[in-house]
Amino acid sequence: MPQVFHPSANTLSRVVIFSLAAGPGALLGLMYLLVRSPYQTQVGVIREQPVQFSHEHHAKGLGIDCRFCHTSVETAASAGMPATHTCMTCHSQIWTGSPLLEPVRASLREQDPLQWTRVHDLPDFVYFNHGVHVQKGVGCTECHGRVDLMPLAWKEKPMTMEWCLDCHRNPEPRLRPKDQIFNMEWTPPEGSELASTAHAASAAEPSPGAHPNTMTPVEVGQLTNCSICHR
Amino acid sequence: MAETPHDDGRRAPLPPVLAPGHTYGSVTATISDVVLARALDWRWAVGMGIASSLLMLFGGAVANLLFRGTGIWGINTPVMWGWAIINFVWWVGIGHAGTLISAILLLLKQQWRTSINRFAEAMTLFAVACAGMFPLLHMGRPWKFWWMMPYPNTMALLPQWRSPLVWDVFAVSTYATVSALFWYVGLIPDLATLRDRAKNKYIAMAYGSLALGWRGSARHWSRYKSAYMLLAAMSTPLVVSVHTVVSFDFAVSVIPGWHATIFPPYFVAGAIFSGFAMVVTLMVPLRSWFGLKDFITDRHLDNMAKIILATGMIVGYGYAMEFFIAWYSGNPYEEFLLLNARPFGTYSNAYRMMVFCNVIIPQLLWIPAIRRNPIVLWVISIFVNIGMWLERYVIVITSLSEDFLPSSWAPYSPTIWDVATFLGTLGLFTFLLFAFIRVLPSIAIAEMRELVHEKHHEAHAAHAGHGVDAAEAREENR
Numbered sequence: 001m002p003q004v005f006h007p008s009a010n011t012l013s014r015v016v017i018f019s020l021a022a023g024p025g026a027l028l029g030l031m032y033l034l035v036r037s038p039y040q041t042q043v044g045v046i047r048e049q050p051v052q053f054s055h056e057h058h059a060k061g062l063g064i065d066c067r068f069c070h071t072s073v074e075t076a077a078s079a080g081m082p083a084t085h086t087c088m089t090c091h092s093q094i095w096t097g098s099p100l101l102e103p104v105r106a107s108l109r110e111q112d113p114l115q116w117t118r119v120h121d122l123p124d125f126v127y128f129n130h131g132v133h134v135q136k137g138v139g140c141t142e143c144h145g146r147v148d149l150m151p152l153a154w155k156e157k158p159m160t161m162e163w164c165l166d167c168h169r170n171p172e173p174r175l176r177p178k179d180q181i182f183n184m185e186w187t188p189p190e191g192s193e194l195a196s197t198a199h200a201a202s203a204a205e206p207s208p209g210a211h212p213n214t215m216t217p218v219e220v221g222q223l224t225n226c227s228i229c230h231r
Numbered sequence: 232m233a234e235t236p237h238d239d240g241r242r243a244p245l246p247p248v249l250a251p252g253h254t255y256g257s258v259t260a261t262i263s264d265v266v267l268a269r270a271l272d273w274r275w276a277v278g279m280g281i282a283s284s285l286l287m288l289f290g291g292a293v294a295n296l297l298f299r300g301t302g303i304w305g306i307n308t309p310v311m312w313g314w315a316i317i318n319f320v321w322w323v324g325i326g327h328a329g330t331l332i333s334a335i336l337l338l339l340k341q342q343w344r345t346s347i348n349r350f351a352e353a354m355t356l357f358a359v360a361c362a363g364m365f366p367l368l369h370m371g372r373p374w375k376f377w378w379m380m381p382y383p384n385t386m387a388l389l390p391q392w393r394s395p396l397v398w399d400v401f402a403v404s405t406y407a408t409v410s411a412l413f414w415y416v417g418l419i420p421d422l423a424t425l426r427d428r429a430k431n432k433y434i435a436m437a438y439g440s441l442a443l444g445w446r447g448s449a450r451h452w453s454r455y456k457s458a459y460m461l462l463a464a465m466s467t468p469l470v471v472s473v474h475t476v477v478s479f480d481f482a483v484s485v486i487p488g489w490h491a492t493i494f495p496p497y498f499v500a501g502a503i504f505s506g507f508a509m510v511v512t513l514m515v516p517l518r519s520w521f522g523l524k525d526f527i528t529d530r531h532l533d534n535m536a537k538i539i540l541a542t543g544m545i546v547g548y549g550y551a552m553e554f555f556i557a558w559y560s561g562n563p564y565e566e567f568l569l570l571n572a573r574p575f576g577t578y579s580n581a582y583r584m585m586v587f588c589n590v591i592i593p594q595l596l597w598i599p600a601i602r603r604n605p606i607v608l609w610v611i612s613i614f615v616n617i618g619m620w621l622e623r624y625v626i627v628i629t630s631l632s633e634d635f636l637p638s639s640w641a642p643y644s645p646t647i648w649d650v651a652t653f654l655g656t657l658g659l660f661t662f663l664l665f666a667f668i669r670v671l672p673s674i675a676i677a678e679m680r681e682l683v684h685e686k687h688h689e690a691h692a693a694h695a696g697h698g699v700d701a702a703e704a705r706e707e708n709r
Contacts, residue, residue, distance in 0.1 A: 004426060005436070165386075
């Protein structure tokens, strides 16, 4: 009886069998990496903006507080974007002829707000609230990174649900004293876990002079209820 | 001994499991010719035509479902599980005969399984494929089916492990995988036979690729046997586990008529009952159309009829227990549903028909002449298929339609699209089966040759009067 296949078919069949076994695994692995890569999460990707605003210059160089522009960050869901008038506090006086600022002047002239491109765009079914996070001791840098070192704004953290839950399941190590929320350079005090437990305790039982909202009891277990973020 | 025909003077002798006079060559030729040599049979062509038409109907029904949503079905509050779940359970149940025949009867060394196992396994796979359609389509967004899997997602979420619907995903997918592997491993020597007998080069290459270089060496056979036995051992718990988990879909809930501990065993028995009925429904015409009566003898029909009778009795016991527990528990909702709504209420016709098909009709199988009459047996198997479908209809519809609060009751009726989808899966099933018959050997050739060998030894030993030697010879041949 003649042979149906050439001897090279042995190699071919081994390759096929191996691929059938390894292929799906490799594909899943690739997808696993892809959805966590900046290609999907946009971490570190600089978006095109109408004005090339530098947080590095304004926050670090000039020392302007976050809240000067993001006025509602302590009380509202949205941190708030500054009105053109906020820019004009200074720029009606300095750099008045700068071509970089022409869109800002045009905005004032035409009474038409600047259309910034969102860098942190959560899905619409997520009800994120800046106010409660700030009130409970989450510093800006926990989610936004060192914005004061960004010449142009980018996303520092992936903002995946996994990442949110990472903190919601165990918030203590990421909380800080109330007066350090807007401090870009704050780091947890030396002494590791004990220290983090200590200031978590201080967040739960507010020190004199702390914001009254801190007194609202929050059970850590409640932070992973679906309706905390999805309503 | 069940294997040998005997005549104790009172009963008619049992027909043999293999018609006398067959050799290795005649067995191989008869079975492989169905695939390689036979011309197109007009009955096959007509059957395939009907199956393909129904398959197209299925395509249309699914397209309409995806376009318009599950609202095209008759489901609505409170009956959110309509025909889709009925059909799912019905199809999964039918699949059980294959695993039972291939795994448990193999381990129990029942010779008569040899000529029906390949076909029953194929039937299992196709039935599971049909069953799988319904939960997928019932999702409404089937392209999101992978949300049921515990994959490492960026949401840090896993499926709800407390839900039996998630257990179902694993039970059915494991079942499908192991059944497919078992079927394929069993096919390897036969694929090699087809490769060697094929006249056409490309057909030889197609079977050759699937045969994985099988040469039939002693080492091949040794490994093949261990793999086959291992797979049989792995499949054995699946016979019980799959329909147990399917029954949990109902039993784990608190709905009257569902929340019962009898459900797992009663579902498993029902599954085997309907599975064997379906094997009979398909085998009777198949063996006559393709000249396989020498291999699928009246002995096989007789044995399958006995299994149908036995499992039918268990199912009947399950129905009786439901009545007893409803009364004994004193739960007013259970009592209402089982002692009033099911036998006398809105859906009493379905209930009574179910009892007639599943409990009363199979009692005819006590009579040996009926067990060996293919036509009567075929008709009975159709009754059982219908009865088992009605059983799932009664369970799903009556309990959901009329549960705790009369104010929230609502009647259920299927739409034309429920019917179209169900008929469509019948088409899918038949299409796959008809294709299988023409493309792969529907009886395990290698195992039949082994049976010829065993029969030869048995005859030899019986002639010499050495029963012990025959048993030893059989052991050696395994």
